[in-house]
Amino acid sequence: MCALIGCYLRIALAGFRRYATYRQAALAGTATNVVFGLIKISILSAVYAAQGGGSVGGYDLTMTITYVWLGQGLLSVVQFWGDADLDTRIRTGDVVIDLTRPWNLGMALLAEDLGRAAFASLARFVPPLAIGALLFPFRWPTDPAVLAFFALSALLAVVISQGIRFLLSLSTFWLLDPRGVSGLYRVGGATLAGLEIPLNYFPSWAQTALWFTPFPGMMQSPIDVFVQHGSAAALLAHQALWAVLLTVAGQVVLRRAVHKVVVQGG
Amino acid sequence: MIEVEDLGRTFVVRRKTGLLRRSREEVAAVTSVSFRVDAGEAVGYIGPNGAGKSTTIKMLTGILVPTSGRVRVCGLDPSRQRTELAKRIGVVFGQRSQLWWDLPLVESFELLRHIYRVDPAAHARRLAECTELLGLHEFAATPVRQLSLGQRMRGEVTAALLHAPELLVLDEPTIGLDLESKERLREFLAELNASRGTTLVLTTHDLDDIERLCRRMMVIDHGQVLADGPLAELREEVSPERTLVVDLERPAAPLDGLPGVVSVRTEAGGLRQLLSFRRDATTAARLITLVADRAPVHDVSVIEPDIDEVVKRLYQRRSPVA
Structure with missing residues (x-):
């Protein structure tokens, strides 16, 4: 059991190191995130200016600015879209290598992604957050315990996001080319998770509907936990439920894929 | 080590026959293959492209479920006991990599030690042996993406051996290598088979691989075994x-x-x-x-x-x- 955990821990570490190799790319990505953060702030501030302050959907201006910087940082930690590594491996047939290893492929990829997310937390999350906290009105949690909840919530967000990306990749086993489905996800996923505007700006029926999906759990929930908007326990429970559901679904689909479908290539 | 009886695998191919109509057609990649490989043997498995070599290999390693027939490898049912089998066999695909592209070669080895749960001392000993025999020290600290094909293949073979597999399956291990690299690899594999008694099964398009390594050759075409026997005899017989x-x-x-x-x-x-x-x-x-x-x-x-x-x-x- 110890060896088993050690194995996935090492894979996570390898994930961290893999991404840590490309520091310039991380730097460039962070710069882009910051620029987009500034653009989003100027647009969202206009909303508040137009209605003369106050709050929109339960967020005041400070909370909205905090939302923007947290979101710009979380974006690369959660990674809605990104390297289509597994898709390519399935399409080219390289996945046979992954399948001839004595591991659980789903768990191995999750471990690697958590390693990646750990690196992203340092390289991609901290800088936008620091800029936001130092140069803008920023809403820190009133209780240090909230930071721990936020960390847990961000972790669950990564698990949910990885679960969805894993399922999308697995669709390659049947579709041979996942670009259609992942394109759709690329367009819709992040918006429904609350990347462009806070989900509480949405009409209330849409917000209710979104609660039946995993999307808010990937970005809006950790942010809401941080700015203490809504009940942290409920947000975390919703995320945990989806994290478990998606992980189980990934395992089931993987098993079916392996047993049913042709592995590509000679 | 390997027992294969009447092994068959068909694939369903859907073909467009009209605007919306599609016909379903079964294509047999492997029709009826039977053979036995004993422990310590070195077998070359050859045939033209599309003959069914890789399909057989995939069924031996448990990646592909046979549509008919029976396979046992190391006494296990490959597709049902894939994970268990994985710990006992090593697989090298000449055209695919099992190393971590972005990481130094040694880190891939270290990671594999954890994945295969190999005892650190045994792992270190085998790694030292391979490093020595394959001359890995020059590039052990180099990220895999910067290795030449010859260097990478040496790394691939090492990676497949660190958990001391009883059976090593090689799918076109020398493809794309220059003569010297090919020779070096063959020498190593021959030694592995002779001194450690590791069973080798390899597919190749290079007869020299077989000549240097395998006492036995199996020829497959159109999903059937055409010939099975010592290489010298077969070659003598036909050309x-x-x-x-x-x-x-x-x-x-x-x-x-x-x-x-x-x-x-x-x-x-x-x-x-x-x-x-x-x-x-x-x-x-x-x-x-x-x-x-x-x-x-x-x-x-x-x-x-x-x-x-x-x-x-x-x-x-x-x-x-x-």
Whole structure:
């Protein structure tokens, strides 16, 4: 059991190191995130200016600015879209290598992604957050315990996001080319998770509907936990439920894929 | 080590036959393959592209579920006990990599130690052995993406051996390698088979791989085993001749009458001469010496009957029976 955990821990570490190799790319990505953060702030501030302050959907201006910087940082930690590594491996047939290893492929990829997310937390999350906290009105949690909840919530967000990306990749086993489905996800996923505007700006029926999906759990929930908007326990429970559901679904689909479908290539 | 009985695998192919209509068609990649490989053997598994080699390999490693027949590898059912089997066999795909592209080679090895849950001391010992024999120290700290193909293949083979597998399956391990790298790899594998008794099964398009490594060759085509036996016998049976191509300094009369030469063909008015000789009667080296005595030689090369030729002949030989 110890060896088993050690194995996935090492894979996570390898994930961290893999991404840590490309520091310039991380730097460039962070710069882009910051620029987009500034653009989003100027647009969202206009909303508040137009209605003369106050709050929109339960967020005041400070909370909205905090939302923007947290979101710009979380974006690369959660990674809605990104390297289509597994898709390519399935399409080219390289996945046979992954399948001839004595591991659980789903768990191995999750471990690697958590390693990646750990690196992203340092390289991609901290800088936008620091800029936001130092140069803008920023809403820190009133209780240090909230930071721990936020960390847990961000972790669950990564698990949910990885679960969805894993399922999308697995669709390659049947579709041979996942670009259609992942394109759709690329367009819709992040918006429904609350990347462009806070989900509480949405009409209330849409917000209710979104609660039946995993999307808010990937970005809006950790942010809401941080700015203490809504009940942290409920947000975390919703995320945990989806994290478990998606992980189980990934395992089931993987098993079916392996047993049913042709592995590509000679 | 491996028992295969009446193994078959069909794939369903859907073909467009109209605007919306699609027909469903079953294509057999492997029809009915039976063989046995004992522990310690070295078997070459050859056949033209699309013959069913890789499909068989995938069924042996448990990646693909057979549609019919029975497979046992190391006493396990590969597709049902894939993970268990994975710990006992090593797989090298010449065209795919099992190393972590972005990480230094040694880190891939270290990671594999954890994935295969190998005892650190045993792992270190085997790694030291492979490092020594394959000369890995020069590039062990280099990220895999910066390795040359030859270096990477040495890394791949090492990666497949660190958990001391009883069986090593190699799918075109020498593809794309230069002569020296091929030779080095073959030497290592031959040694592995001879001293450690690791069973080898390899598919290849390079007859020399088989020649250097395998006492036994299996030929597959159209999803069926065409021939199975010692390489020397099979080659002897179907194509006993090699050809020495000699380019002379000046055109000369056909170099008839050399011992062991079966036929002589001339090209470019005698400037190039093609001497077919039986491999059991003489060697290329002896023949070159004899030729050089008779005329000034500019260049020489030896043409082996290539694998497609051997397979073709095996196929021609078998087809009246089938």
